Amino acid sequence: MIGDTPAAATESPPPSRRREERALYAAAFTNGPNELFDFVLPLWAGAALGLSATEVGILMAVEMALSVIARPVAGVLADLFERRYVAATGALLYAASAAGYALAQNATSAYAAAGVGGVGGALLWVAVRAIVSERLAEDSAVFPRLLAAQVTGSWVAFVAGMVLIGEIGFDGVFWACAGACVLAAALLLSSPRRRTAPGRGPGPAAAVAGLGAVGRRLRPMLLAVVVTMMAEAAISLLLLMHLQREFDLEVVEVAYVFLPGAIAMSVAAERLHTYVVRFGRTRILMYASFASAAFAAGLAWAPHPAVIAALWILSGLAWAAVIPIQQAVIAEASGEQAGRGMGVYESANLLGALIGALAAGMLYDGADWTVACLSAAALILAGSVIVPRAVRSLGVADVPPPPPEPRRGSGAGPTSERGPASDPRAVPEPGSPPEPMQDGVRPVPAKTGPAKPPVSKSAVSKPVVSEPTVTKSTAGKRTVEKPTVVEDEPPKSRRQLLRDLALHAAAYAVAQIALLLLGFSWLHDLVTGDTADVLLHGGGQESGAARVPEDGGKIWTFVLVGHALWVGAKCLAMTLGGKAPGGRSKG
Numbered sequence: 001m002i003g004d005t006p007a008a009a010t011e012s013p014p015p016s017r018r019r020e021e022r023a024l025y026a027a028a029f030t031n032g033p034n035e036l037f038d039f040v041l042p043l044w045a046g047a048a049l050g051l052s053a054t055e056v057g058i059l060m061a062v063e064m065a066l067s068v069i070a071r072p073v074a075g076v077l078a079d080l081f082e083r084r085y086v087a088a089t090g091a092l093l094y095a096a097s098a099a100g101y102a103l104a105q106n107a108t109s110a111y112a113a114a115g116v117g118g119v120g121g122a123l124l125w126v127a128v129r130a131i132v133s134e135r136l137a138e139d140s141a142v143f144p145r146l147l148a149a150q151v152t153g154s155w156v157a158f159v160a161g162m163v164l165i166g167e168i169g170f171d172g173v174f175w176a177c178a179g180a181c182v183l184a185a186a187l188l189l190s191s192p193r194r195r196t197a198p199g200r201g202p203g204p205a206a207a208v209a210g211l212g213a214v215g216r217r218l219r220p221m222l223l224a225v226v227v228t229m230m231a232e233a234a235i236s237l238l239l240l241m242h243l244q245r246e247f248d249l250e251v252v253e254v255a256y257v258f259l260p261g262a263i264a265m266s267v268a269a270e271r272l273h274t275y276v277v278r279f280g281r282t283r284i285l286m287y288a289s290f291a292s293a294a295f296a297a298g299l300a301w302a303p304h305p306a307v308i309a310a311l312w313i314l315s316g317l318a319w320a321a322v323i324p325i326q327q328a329v330i331a332e333a334s335g336e337q338a339g340r341g342m343g344v345y346e347s348a349n350l351l352g353a354l355i356g357a358l359a360a361g362m363l364y365d366g367a368d369w370t371v372a373c374l375s376a377a378a379l380i381l382a383g384s385v386i387v388p389r390a391v392r393s394l395g396v397a398d399v400p401p402p403p404p405e406p407r408r409g410s411g412a413g414p415t416s417e418r419g420p421a422s423d424p425r426a427v428p429e430p431g432s433p434p435e436p437m438q439d440g441v442r443p444v445p446a447k448t449g450p451a452k453p454p455v456s457k458s459a460v461s462k463p464v465v466s467e468p469t470v471t472k473s474t475a476g477k478r479t480v481e482k483p484t485v486v487e488d489e490p491p492k493s494r495r496q497l498l499r500d501l502a503l504h505a506a507a508y509a510v511a512q513i514a515l516l517l518l519g520f521s522w523l524h525d526l527v528t529g530d531t532a533d534v535l536l537h538g539g540g541q542e543s544g545a546a547r548v549p550e551d552g553g554k555i556w557t558f559v560l561v562g563h564a565l566w567v568g569a570k571c572l573a574m575t576l577g578g579k580a581p582g583g584r585s586k587g
Contacts (some may be wrong), residue, residue, distance in 0.1 A: 008011040015192035016135055019143060022191035023087070023131045024149040026184035030091055030124060031150040032157025033098060033177035037117070039255065040161065044101070044170045045110060055107055064109050066118030068350045072211055074126040075343020083339065087127035088188040093120025095181035102174035106470065126346055130339040133331035134194065140277065143324035143331075144269040151266040151320075155259055162252055163551065214340040217394075218333055222348040224383065224390035225326055229352025229382045230359065235296050237360040238372055243459065246369075247305055250384050257309045260565060261316030267569040269320045273403070280398040281325050282388035289384030292318040294498035296377035322387075333394040376377045494571050501567045515553050522554040 013021070045051040045059055077086050093116050100113025132142045157180070161173050168176070214221070243254045276284050295315040302308045327345070334341025367455040391398070492500075514520040 016138075016195060019084070019191045020132060020135050020145075020192070022082075022187045023128050024145055026087065026091060026187045027128050027146060028149040028153030028156075029180045029184040029187070030094055032153040032208050033094065033180055034121065035154040036157050036161045036173070036177060037098075037101075039158065039251075040165075040170065040173065041101070041114075043251065048170055049104065049107060049110060051107055051110070059107075059110055059114050062353065063114040063118040063121075064350060066115050067122050068347050069527070070119045070125055071346040071350070072215075072340070072343040073341040074122040075130075075346075076126045076211055077123070078130045078339025078342070079207055082194060083131045084188045084193075085511060087124050087131065088126060088185040090120045090122065090124025091181050091185035091188060093117070094124060095185070095581060096120070098174045098178035098181060102171045102178070119189060121574075122343075122346070126339060126342045129331075129342040129346075133327075133334075133338040133342070136328060136331050138329065139403045140400035141273045143327045144273040144320075146327070147320060147324050148266045148269040151262055151269070155262040155266065155562075158255065158259070159562075160261075160555075162255070163555055163558070167551070203552055206403045211340050211343070214334055215344045216336050218341060218344060220390040220393040221326070221329060221333065222344060224387040225345060225348040225357070228322060228326070228383050229349050230356035231292070231296075231376060231383060232362040233353040233356030234363070234379070235292075235299075235315070235373075235376045236358050238364055238376060239299060240311070241360075242299070242363050242369065243308070249305065253305075257305050258449050260309050261312035263562060263565045264313045264569055265316040265320040266500035267566055268317055268573065269324060271573045272317070272321045273324065276321065276325060277311060277400055277402045278527070281329070281391055281400070282398055284321050285325060285391065286384045288321040289316040289380055289387070291315075292322075293380040293384070294378040296373055296380055300373035307513060325391075328400065329391055329394060329396050332396045332547040349569075374532055472568035495575055497567045497570055504560060504563055506554060511556065512553060515549060518549070520549040520553065522550050523557065525550075 041059065044055050045056045051059065074086065074090070092506055097113045097117030100109065100116060104110040104113055129143075129146070132146045135142050157177075161176075164176070165173050239255060240255075243249045243257060244251075249257070251399045272284075279287075292315050295311045295318070298311050299308065302311060327342075330341045333339050359371075360376075363375055367375070512521060512523060518522055
């Protein structure tokens with residue numbers, strides 16, 4: 001007992017779980033700046049530094065080239081040293097890169113900042129994925145959670161960046177990104193140490209030799225990764241150029257077309273893993289390839305950006321299934337050398353993205369739009385054959401084990417997390433040695449009774465009440481501790497989700513009416529003014545004090561849209577998963 005709080009209520013997650021959680025938060029805080037840089041850097045380089053198109057291309061190429069070279073080395077470091085230190089170093093280099101962009105006055109300083117960012121990204125992402133892979137054997141859903149964290153950080157940072165860039169400028173956005181990366185480094189450094197100390201090889205030569213062995217073992221999957229990333233990069237760039245040139249969309253408007261797909265990825269990644277556990281990796285990979293190919297082919301005849309945004313959700317769901325499977329397969333096949341495996345995997349990712357970008361440019365300039373889309377769809381369909389065969393060739397399990405049930409209530413959890421010894425009512429098996437005496441008194445075993453029939457998952461959960469515990473205090477008095485009540489809180493039903501959304505929308509409507517009456521309505525400016533200019537730079541208020549309520553209404557609008565998309569995705573997942581409104585499965 002600690003004060004009046006039962007000891008079970010103060011139990012914290014195991015160190016390995018806390019280590020994973022800190023890594024996931026760090027991934028969210030750093031992937032936001034990472035994706036935002038890809039979007040903002042070309043604009044900033046041209047507007048702030050006056051760089052030509054060729055110099056902007058060199059700027060982006062410097063970061064990618066150094067990142068490709070550094071990622072295998074980062075994998076070796078992640079296997080030889082404590083991974084949280086490697087990841088934190090990468091996050092700090094990311095922060096230094098963002099600060100370098102904010103302080104850059106010419107092309108040379110911008111190139112230096114890009115180089116630092118390339119090395120930092122290599123150290124960070126290889127080590128973070130290696131940290132996450134440490135719990136793969138006990139929880140097969142770790143990589144879907146990592147993807148959800150990354151994509152959530154990406155679209156949240158993008159929305160915040162687009163809202164604030166008109167107020168604080170490019171330099172302010174870069175400094176905010178640097179602060180987020182420093183926070184990520186602090187999270188990584190505060191995480192628990194690895195349960196097993198990293199093995200140190202005999203020297204650099206042996207480490208490089210081990211890297212080559214891992215690369216040869218993973219070669220089939222690495223080739224499949226190159227193909228899938230070629231397809232993803234090609235279709236993304238084709239879509240970007242099509243939206244700009246055919247529909248005359250501004251940069252921010254183009255980004256909003258991609259936003260629904262990103263939100264769908266962040267919401268659906270863990271849910272899709274349940275289908276991987278049910279149907280197997282190779283089957284889901286084929287289904288995802290078919291869905292992504294349908295999206296690419298559908299782009300050829302999409303009449304409006306709204307249709308393209310809806311189709312992009314289909315592509316986002318496909319990648320939300322494919323990417324975690326790839327990472328899990330790489331980690332399982334690498335074994336204790338997960339850092340090296342993730343290093344060569346990341347290099348294959350970047351190589352495929354580079355080839356795909358070049359191919360997309362040539363297709364867009366040299367072929368008809370329909371031919372370009374159908375060519376990308378054919379490449380994706382080829383992946384439906386290549387990727388499943390690569391998974392089978394590595395000899396990993398096609399059907400991963402289901403993840404453990406989530407911990408519910410205050411301190412109670414499934415035996416997979418806490419073990420049978422944590423159950424206060426557990427009965428020792430016959431023949432087991434007696435428990436040691438405490439204060440001269442041997443504990444009395446719990447009473448046994450007839451075995452109870454198993455309870456199906458569809459049954460309604462009831463509160464679990466532990467029996468009163470008799471303890472002996474230092475003064476010799478017997479005290480009876482109060483039983484701990486642990487309640488299993490059921491997930492929200494579809495009706496509850498929609499009710500929460502309706503309440504949020506009602507509060508939003510009241511606030512917007514008040515802002516409209518006071519003359520601070522961002523929605524009014526959006527409808528009556530230049531839509532693209534209002535989205536990028538805000539409404540008509542000029543003074544700092546007057547901009548606060550208007551920008552607050554703007555941010556709230558994006559929050560409500562995100563809430564609505566999240567609820568829609570959850571309701572769709574319930575429908576596809578066959579869940580009844582009460583949170584119980586049908587049948």
